[in-house]
Amino acid sequence: MYAFDIERPTTIGDAVSALGHEEAQALGGGQTLIPTLKQRLAAPAKLVSLTGISEMKGICTTDDGSLCIGGGTCHADVAAGAGAYPALADLAGHIGDPAVRNRGTIGGSLANNDPSACYPSAVLGSGATIITSNREIAADDFFDGLFTTALEDGEIITEVRFPVPEKASYQKFEQPASRFALVGVFVAKYADGVRVAVTGASEGGVFRWSEAEAALSANFAPEAIEELSVDGSGMISDLHGSGDYRAHLVTVMTRRAVAAAH
């Protein structure tokens, strides 16, 4: 780890101004950034810790029934407190291990947009809205490929607003070593249609499987997508599985998510 300065603002406003400093880097729960710093793979001059900002923590329900989660809320708190959206609580409760879940935050995970992370699939699969320090971004506009998002420099995810579906499920097939998602599929059934978001699989990061969405919107049953397949050529291929294997798992995990949705 190289030497760095650290600031611990207690309001979003202070955090934004601290991040205005050149070479400043926001620090959420640190589950990706701290190991990166330890490996000396990043050298920010200043870290701005977001963990002391109480207005960015917690879970509430809006008048229209959406579930709002503060950007600084850790996974364990979502697992325990997002009972209104069981599939989301279940996803949060199966990220990493207890240490990760008690440190890592939803805002940190989304801002990092690791192609194997779980949360991006829930956000995209729910058509959630990402609320930042200066605007609202629709999930469909937020994710922009591996480790890339619509966030601008110094912009902080303060809240994520999830419309609660009639039914949903997240099915994760774990990479054996890291236990990140080798393939994770989030399926959510809303009154106006079904959304299917896939993480872990694609070279382009989290994506919506629109063919499956159409078929499941017509008939929300596993057999509705029996004949569908995903092309393995755009899929990640590595030690843990070929593109074809991941493409196959997308279909299996989608069927299982539909069957498990509640």
Add this chain to the structure above:
Amino acid sequence: MPKDGGIGASTKRREDVRFLTGNGNYTDDINLHGQAYVHFLRSDVAHGLINKVDTEAASAMPGVLRIFTGADFEGVGGIPCGWQVTDRFGEVMQEPAHPVLAQGKVRHVGDPIAAIVAETYAQARDAAEAIEYDIDELPAVVNMKDALKEGAPKVHDDLKSNLCYDWGFVEENKGAVNEAFEKAAHVTTLELVNNRLIANPMEPRVAVGDFNRSTGDHTLYTTSQNPHVIRLLMGAFVLGIPEHKLRVVSPDVGGGFGTKIFHYAEEAFCTFAAKALNRPVKWTSTRSEAFMSDAHGRDHVTKIELALDKDNNFTALRTDTHANMGAYLSTFAPSVPTWLHGTLMAGNYKTPLIYVNVKAVFTNTVPVDAYRGAGRPEATFQLERVIDKAARELGVDPIALRRQNFITEFPYATPVAVEYDTGDYHATMDKLQEIGDLSGFEARRKASEAKGKLRGLGINCYIEACGIAPSNLVGQLGARAGLYESATVRVNATGGLVVMTGSHSHGQGHETAFPQVIAEMIGIDASMVEIIHGDTNNGPMGMGTYGSRSLAVGGSAMVRATEKIINKAKKIAAHLMEASEADIELKDGAFSVAGTDKSVAWGDVTLAAYVPHNYPLEDIEPGLEETAFYDPSNFTYPSGAYACEVEVDPETGRVTIERFSAADDFGNIVNPMIVSGQVHGGIGQGIGQALLEACAYDENGQLQTGSYMDYAMPRADDVPFYTVDHSCQTPCTHNPLGVKGCGEAGAIGSPPAVVNAVIDALQSGGKNVTHIDMPLSPSRVWAAMQG
């Protein structure tokens, strides 16, 4: 039995009190006054010519004390190899130099180019980034068969080729074996890989070097399984320090699994630099460094053939193995694919003719050496896989085929040079069928099928050679060491005992089990016995712990020394009671005169030894302290039968282990709880090898599994609750305790059971899959199912 636990008691581990309360004293806990820190600049290319290492700017960085490169070790010895194998043509193996820091070339990712000593780790790392070095990358050899091709890049330019040795065993049998294959009614052939593993002890390696300028004494604190061996190897072959001026201390060590047997460059460097700088020098490996500098394990590529007659009797076995040595010869590397592997190829079976060919190959990868089981898992895996395949090809029950070919008469001389003293393979198989409820398997298979899962049952038998080893025998086989063990038993005036053993405990529970043996012999509480190990300044020369040898060899030395103590104590007791020595009996911690009510307590005798007022000074010396060295006359041969039941998810290829049963014969057992723990841990590691672990290099020699993000270690939820049984006991006939050793059995016996089970599951689902190379990851199993 003494009230707090003699032989056979499941006494709780006394060392766990300090480990579980955070009071262990590990090498990294040792911090010396004025200590400096070393960081190693390691090669990021697998093979390259070093043109330049310019340390000038880096040397001027804050806190830097000195930067060392290979040039500083000109005239210093290299890291030695402790075993010389002679090939099938009578030539000795090719043995390359292994400098402490790279000289001229780097030969694997992780090879140390420079060592930066500074006031802090951070300063040393900063300076490492300022070193200007220029390395011309050369084509790397990674694949063993490619490495042996004509014109392949050479790992060592001064060697004839990348072939370390071409070993045949037993070379004289080769013709007869080939003839038996020509006559065979059936031949089963299998090509397989025994996957390369990284040992991953929880505690990474650490070394602290210290030098006392006023006395000229060197001290090395290091995470070793055998500090005396490190003292000898490093002192005599690397740094030229006589043993009486060098102390090596290995305090609490957090797991070894073999990879902490070997003498490593970092240990020599810290010792060397401490003198050069007149400062203690400390190195603590990061986990990333451990992946690229701890010796790896396994990495064999094998073709095995089994010949059977028309009645399904095994008539001959032939194997052809390539064994990866990595870039340099680690301390015992040459012995692993040869004498620890070829000699086990008979397994539990009376195959009359066996020929084993092993080509050891240099590649641009981390050196490979012993890892839990060392050669014996590789032997067992190929043998038990080919037997299983034969059973399928012949349409016979795999248990019946094994039973039909079991060795049943002991002692049994195998065609591969070893003589099994005892065993009862039908008994362990009977026990396995009982504890594993194998007759209930078909019902469990149906239940799995009802859930959409394929269920398989895999059987495995193993034999291993432990308690290494008879020194005269291993000397003939190329060992450059003896393999005895030592113990000094010191009885204090008030009756307590301190035992200094050459065995080293790094998780085995010696501090609990060893006192149980002595307590049993004398009839006192085990709490009166303290075990001291891990410091060359305490006790005699010892050979350390590996090869399931501590109780069989180290324990035997302890028994011999204690017998000497008892003999002397009887003389003292005879004097105190004015009786004949021949009439003295020792029972429950008291000496009595046979046929009388006269007795003296153990403590009265020990006090007399140190306060010899009324004492036979004309016959014996005061004091009560004895030393014994024990050199075994044979290996020990633990054996067992294992059963694994798996479920395979046919949609994803994911394998889960549903049941695992192990029936082992370890001979006599001192502490059944510790033995069960050893078996559990071994099976866990074996399941890791079978399903999860694989060290992978790309074609350029880059380590692809450089962290736990890609190297899959087994976790608690990857393994089931085990059913283990050690009640089948055929005691070893040639050591005083009748013990055989249990540390490696689980890791040897489990991988073939798992793979056999997966193949069984896939075949039950109509998939024509006859083999999948480990690890049986979901993607590999799924790919195999696609045909």
